Amino acid sequence: MRNSLSDVVAAALRVLDAQGLEGCSMRRVAAQLDVQPSALYHHVPDKQTLLALMADDIVRGVGESAREPREFCVELRDAMLAVRDGADVVATAAAFRLGASQIEDRLAELAGPDGARTLLLYTFGHAQSTQTHVQAAALGALLAPARPAISAAAPSTAAPDPAADLDASFGRGLDIILAGLAAFAPTRRD
Amino acid sequence: MRNSLSDVVAAALRVLDAQGLEGCSMRRVAAQLDVQPSALYHHVPDKQTLLALMADDIVRGVGESAREPREFCVELRDAMLAVRDGADVVATAAAFRLGASQIEDRLAELAGPDGARTLLLYTFGHAQSTQTHVQAAALGALLAPARPAISAAAPSTAAPDPAADLDASFGRGLDIILAGLAAFAPTRRD
């Protein structure tokens, strides 16, 4: 026995993290395993399926111990942000089975079906745009590597950590949706 | 003068609508214009830019007369759903300039910056998953073309129009977010 399905998925996730979604080709995954591209098709019917398995792996265990929707969404976001282009992979795979995914079912127990869908779409979308921006910033830093020594007059307010900004922005959107959910189904106080 | 930039964008949108995003290659757009693939690079630096221009075209004019966020989002969704894979194209292009897009600015006037971002991410995500499902359903209908004559016993409740379901689902999510926005910044009654 040379390679198993989970070897393939693990290799694909390594390639994804190293090269991004665009560079995550079947041929590169095969190379990562020191195997011909055609060998992958023994384990997986096509690339789309492989991407779905990678998405499952990325979100594995998310929200298993979460007791409220907010905690759940933050965990999900962290899991997606932990691997390069993870949000894209998860969101695309999830779109194919919205209404049938495990995470959606789990979140629905905390927030109801409509709440779960709304929170998930928001969380996916925000994570995707976060990763797009982080990526663009990294590229910009590469193209202009020197630190901006000139306009360093304004000391502390001038350098807003973009990651922290995005975290805060995510939290505020979450607050809005959760407030809306509370308005629709006010906390039971039996 | 043979072809202008807008000819290229228009041709690309025709190819998109006919073949979907996956089939919308530079080579096919060129063929649509009866031109060599390399000719496109006289009008556009790369495919990504062409996709951004297509996205601009798809959302052109959306929400210009909208007086409330709900109307705005419904209009935006309709515009994206009007062309095959339109939501994907718009969402991907928008992710690259979240915080700097025209639609976001316009919606921010109605719902504030956080509200606009939350509503947009939700609207993009829901439209994307809607189109994914419509597409999958169309494919399923192709693979099983005969009408289900056997289990036609239950007359009216059994056949829930999936498009109507998705419309309703979108509306409920919108209601949740708008209720949350109202809770955060209650309607001014001067």
Next chain:
DNA sequence: ACCTGAACACCGTTCAAGT
């Protein structure tokens, strides 16, 4: 069961050259 080798039908992009 797992893999090789070779092939098929594609991609996006570049570049010199034409008009």
Next chain:
DNA sequence: ACCTGAACACCGTTCAAGT
């Protein structure tokens, strides 16, 4: 300004054949 022709470095997938 707009386009051709040819090339480069890739893709995903299939399939017979090997072990």
